[in-house]
Amino acid sequence: MKKFDKERVxxxxxxxxxxxxxxxxxxxVVLIASGKNPFEPYRLMIEQATFSDVQVLIVNQASMxxxxxxxxxxxxRMNLFNIGVDGQYRLAAMMTAVVGAHLALPxxxxxxxxxxxxxxxxxxxxxxxxxxxxxxxxxxxxxxxxLNAIATSLIGYLTLSNVWGVQVGNNMTTGIMKNSGWVPGxxxxxxxxxxxxxxxxxxxxxxLYWLVLNRTRFGFDLRATGASETAAAASGVxxxxxxxxxxxxxxxxxxLSGLPLLLGDAHTYxxxxxxxxxxxxxxxxxxxxxxxxxIAFAALLIAFLDKASPALDYxxxxxxxxxxxxxxxxxxxxxxxxxxxxxxxxxxxxxxKRVGAELAAAAQNTNKEVAA
Amino acid sequence: xxxxxxxxxxxxxxxxxxxxxxxxxDEGTITVDGEQVTFNSPADAIARGIGMVHQHFMLADNLxxxxxxxxxxxxxxxxxxxxxxxxxxxxxxxxLGVRPDVLVEDLGVADRQRVEILKVLYRGAKTLILxxxxxxxxxxxxxxxxxxxxxxxxxxxxxxFISHKLGEVLSVADDITVIRRGTTVGTAIPAETTPRxxxxxxxxxxxxxxxxxxxTVTDRPVIEVKNLTIRAxxxxxxxxxxxPASTGLLTESTAESAAAVRRVLxxxxxxxxxxxxxxxxxxxxxxxxxxxxxxxxxxxxxxGSIAFLGEDITAWPTRRRREQGVGYIPEDRHRxxxxxxxxxxxxxxxxxxxxxxxAKGFWLDPKGxxxxxxxxxxxxxxxxxxxxxxxxxxxxxxxxxLIVGREMSHAPKFLIAAHPTRGVDVGAQAAIWDHxxxxxxxxxxxxxxxxxxxELIGLSDTLRVIYNGRLVADADPATITPEELGSAMTGxxxxxxxxxxxxxxxxxxAGPEDDAR
Numbered sequence: 015m016k017k018f019d020k021e022r023v024x025x026x027x028x029x030x031x032x033x034x035x036x037x038x039x040x041x042x043v044v045l046i047a048s049g050k051n052p053f054e055p056y057r058l059m060i061e062q063a064t065f066s067d068v069q070v071l072i073v074n075q076a077s078m079x080x081x082x083x084x085x086x087x088x089x090x091r092m093n094l095f096n097i098g099v100d101g102q103y104r105l106a107a108m109m110t111a112v113v114g115a116h117l118a119l120p121x122x123x124x125x126x127x128x129x130x131x132x133x134x135x136x137x138x139x140x141x142x143x144x145x146x147x148x149x150x151x152x153x154x155x156x157x158x159x160x161l162n163a164i165a166t167s168l169i170g171y172l173t174l175s176n177v178w179g180v181q182v183g184n185n186m187t188t189g190i191m192k193n194s195g196w197v198p199g200x201x202x203x204x205x206x207x208x209x210x211x212x213x214x215x216x217x218x219x220x221x222l223y224w225l226v227l228n229r230t231r232f233g234f235d236l237r238a239t240g241a242s243e244t245a246a247a248a249s250g251v252x253x254x255x256x257x258x259x260x261x262x263x264x265x266x267x268x269x270l271s272g273l274p275l276l277l278g279d280a281h282t283y284x285x286x287x288x289x290x291x292x293x294x295x296x297x298x299x300x301x302x303x304x305x306x307x308x309i310a311f312a313a314l315l316i317a318f319l320d321k322a323s324p325a326l327d328y329x330x331x332x333x334x335x336x337x338x339x340x341x342x343x344x345x346x347x348x349x350x351x352x353x354x355x356x357x358x359x360x361x362x363x364x365x366x367k368r369v370g371a372e373l374a375a376a377a378q379n380t381n382k383e384v385a386a
Numbered sequence: 387x388x389x390x391x392x393x394x395x396x397x398x399x400x401x402x403x404x405x406x407x408x409x410x411x412d413e414g415t416i417t418v419d420g421e422q423v424t425f426n427s428p429a430d431a432i433a434r435g436i437g438m439v440h441q442h443f444m445l446a447d448n449l450x451x452x453x454x455x456x457x458x459x460x461x462x463x464x465x466x467x468x469x470x471x472x473x474x475x476x477x478x479x480x481x482l483g484v485r486p487d488v489l490v491e492d493l494g495v496a497d498r499q500r501v502e503i504l505k506v507l508y509r510g511a512k513t514l515i516l517x518x519x520x521x522x523x524x525x526x527x528x529x530x531x532x533x534x535x536x537x538x539x540x541x542x543x544x545x546x547f548i549s550h551k552l553g554e555v556l557s558v559a560d561d562i563t564v565i566r567r568g569t570t571v572g573t574a575i576p577a578e579t580t581p582r583x584x585x586x587x588x589x590x591x592x593x594x595x596x597x598x599x600x601x602t603v604t605d606r607p608v609i610e611v612k613n614l615t616i617r618a619x620x621x622x623x624x625x626x627x628x629x630p631a632s633t634g635l636l637t638e639s640t641a642e643s644a645a646a647v648r649r650v651l652x653x654x655x656x657x658x659x660x661x662x663x664x665x666x667x668x669x670x671x672x673x674x675x676x677x678x679x680x681x682x683x684x685x686x687x688x689x690g691s692i693a694f695l696g697e698d699i700t701a702w703p704t705r706r707r708r709e710q711g712v713g714y715i716p717e718d719r720h721r722x723x724x725x726x727x728x729x730x731x732x733x734x735x736x737x738x739x740x741x742x743x744x745a746k747g748f749w750l751d752p753k754g755x756x757x758x759x760x761x762x763x764x765x766x767x768x769x770x771x772x773x774x775x776x777x778x779x780x781x782x783x784x785x786x787x788l789i790v791g792r793e794m795s796h797a798p799k800f801l802i803a804a805h806p807t808r809g810v811d812v813g814a815q816a817a818i819w820d821h822x823x824x825x826x827x828x829x830x831x832x833x834x835x836x837x838x839x840x841e842l843i844g845l846s847d848t849l850r851v852i853y854n855g856r857l858v859a860d861a862d863p864a865t866i867t868p869e870e871l872g873s874a875m876t877g878x879x880x881x882x883x884x885x886x887x888x889x890x891x892x893x894x895x896a897g898p899e900d901d902a903r
Contacts, residue, residue: 250709369771
């Protein structure tokens with residue numbers, strides 16, 4: 015039995031390791047092709063990661079990535095591709111900011127209410143795609159991509175100054191949120207910065223994700239649907255209900271992913287609020303193999319590339335383009351998809367062989383016993 | 387003609403895959419015409435004159451026979467008249483009767499198989515490998531196939547075929563190799579061997595017979611189906627399973643019914659009592675799939691009703707039916723019975739996620755499920771090194787044993803058993819039959835659907851024949867022969883089948899209540 019456990023760990027680790035190594039090698043090829051030192055940028059970035067202020071930035075960024083990736087992973091676990099995490103996240107962040115700017119409850123009520131607003135908005139936006147899929151058979155991929163575009167326009171409209179927007183200089187914001195909705199962080203000193211309080215939300219979400227998927231009936235049904243829709247239906251899973259539920263949960267988690275920044279630091283939704291979080295979430299969910307621990311490592315890695323790369327522009331004596339990190343992220347996606355599929359097939363074949371071999375060995379033993 | 391027989395997981399398929407270049411051997415050699423060869427891919431095997439007819443046909447439905455044959459070997463004789471001429475020539479030479487310009491989707495199972503054989507011959511094969519070629523055929527078609535094979539043999543070709551049906555093997559093969567657990571355990575000359583001896587060679591135990599000892603049928607109805615009708619939805623989107631497998635002579639009637647909205651199930655009425663096994667005989671694709679899906683709740687009835695223990699369950703969802711005691715051994719275990727990439731113990735949960743020992747209320751109980759999986763593995767002789775391996779790594783027969791074990795573990799009151807022993811070796815077959823019989827004694831009602839007519843006749847208390855979505859005939863399993871049943875399955879006979887020379891009576895629509903017992 016132990017052997018198969020080891021086997022599984024090996025398989026689980028082999029995919030990401032192969033992907034990362036090949037992504038790094040390919041990035042080096044790009045660097046060589048552009049006439050640069052192929053290794054120096056990595057050293058510079060790793061050096062960056064030793065500074066505590068960069069570490070704080072990485073952790074903060076990773077918490078948002080983590081939530082977004084969980085949202086994507088929930089869909090992935092049942093073969094739903096929620097590309098709309100980005101739209102769901104932005105719309106949810108904006109709605110939360112608006113509610114937070116106009117509603118003033120005591121903190122212990124205000125923060126849960128804001129979280130609920132974020133979850134409901136995200137779930138609602140994802141739910142549109144879910145309803146379209148279950149009632150009209152519209153592919154959730156197409157629907158969520160379109161909903162992303164619609165969310166952009168909707169946010170643009172809602173943040174106009176004659177709707178809910180407040181102009182601050184050149185920036186359109188939703189006004190500063192009431193103090194009771196601010197989540198205090200962990201202050202590590204003026205030079206280092208503050209870790210968002212809602213980093214813990216990401217941790218809790220990760221634990222819940224694992225618990226629900228692996229230890230509840232609902233989670234089993236969800237995973238079964240992802241593994242084989244026909245087998246799940248035959249086992250009594252209502253596929254439509256499952257699709258809709260998964261989309262709603264995915265959207266709700268997507269809605270939460272902007273909160274660490276919004277409630278911890280920005281306190282307003284503005285034009286400078288980060289976009290693309292949902293797409294990075296897809297990369298991270300893929301790299302982390304939809305596994306809560308894997309996603310955590312993947313989120314930290316991508317956050318590291320994000321936060322350590324700007325220094326490349328100012329490196330002395332030779333500056334490097336910080337876009338190297340972006341290239342690397344793109345290559346990781348490619349490498350991940352290819353290496354995981356290869357490792358999966360290899361693993362399946364290998365296991366089949368081993369099972370065959372073990373059975374043959376067992377058979378031989380019994381034969382010998384009979385003969386003896 | 388060489389036959390290869392052996393238990394599940396004995397290595398028959400693996401051996402064939404190696405011969406056909408789909409898998410590489412770790413040790414040993416293959417010799418073709420006295421020359422040692424190594425195959426890296428099926429293409430190498432084809433180049434050496436070895437061709438394979440798979441158990442599941444690999445044909446594109448929406449292409450013609452000609453197109454299917456030339457697909458992938460366009461260089462041989464082109465794709466036009468040259469190829470057509472060649473196909474006709476091969477067809478005539480071996481008496482295959484293949485028409486090159488018919489769409490494959492219009493062909494029946496037996497015709498498709500002949501196309502597969504022709505495809506292999508077209509590529510110049512001198513040695514044909516057939517993987518369980520008779521599994522999907524009715525007895526008459528089997529005879530026709532064997533005639534074709536004899537024709538091939540007389541033309542100097544070699545045929546290797548795998549089968550579970552020992553009677554067939556003995557009647558058609560010139561030489562038999564028995565393998566067990568990966569090694570050759572014996573060879574047999576058909577003329578000097580009985581099926582019983584052959585089976586003993588395979589498993590080292592006695593040949594089981596599916597005969598039910600004494601009737602345990604009670605008058606307590608468990609499942610009552612009344613006037614169940616399901617119409618085909620959306621015509622062509624049905625997929626091949628729903629298409630009646632019509633042989634040449636039946637095409638007219640199919641064309642006729644296709645004009646109207648086709649009824650895949652037409653006015654089905656039957657009752658199964660506690661302790662009764664009702665067998666349904668029929669060529670695949672005549673409504674069995676829909677009947678099963680209607681009973682388990684995957685398809686909604688257009689009209690008619692289903693009652694379970696006196697309660698109307700027509701509107702119940704699948705999960706509720708399963709919780710209330712409807713067991714389900716699906717016909718396609720990979721599509722409906724297993725999560726192939728999940729470990730065995732998770733597969734044990736599948737279908738019974740709300741029940742003990744798999745769950746405690748809202749929560750799963752992995753410990754309980756694992757414990758019980760170990761019990762099933764032991765009781766049902768599932769050959770596996772452990773319960774954490776994926777279902778995909780087990781052989782088909784062992785997967786089936788796991789499914790049967792799982793379904794029987796929840797003490798079903800009504801069991802839908804579709805091909806419960808398909809792909810299962812003789813030893814395991816006997817065990818599965820025993821389990822079904824034991825449960826039947828305790829009042830289990832079983833709907834048995836099987837392509838194995840011996841199994842149907844041996845295990846059933848009542849027999850019905852399904853043809854084109856209708857229950858057209860019934861028979862007494864105590865007296866009927868497989869041949870008689872086979873002819874009713876092609877629609878040639880209807881009404882109550884008597885074991886006499888002319889078994890046809892006027893009554894086309896079988897009585898609403900089963901009258902066999």
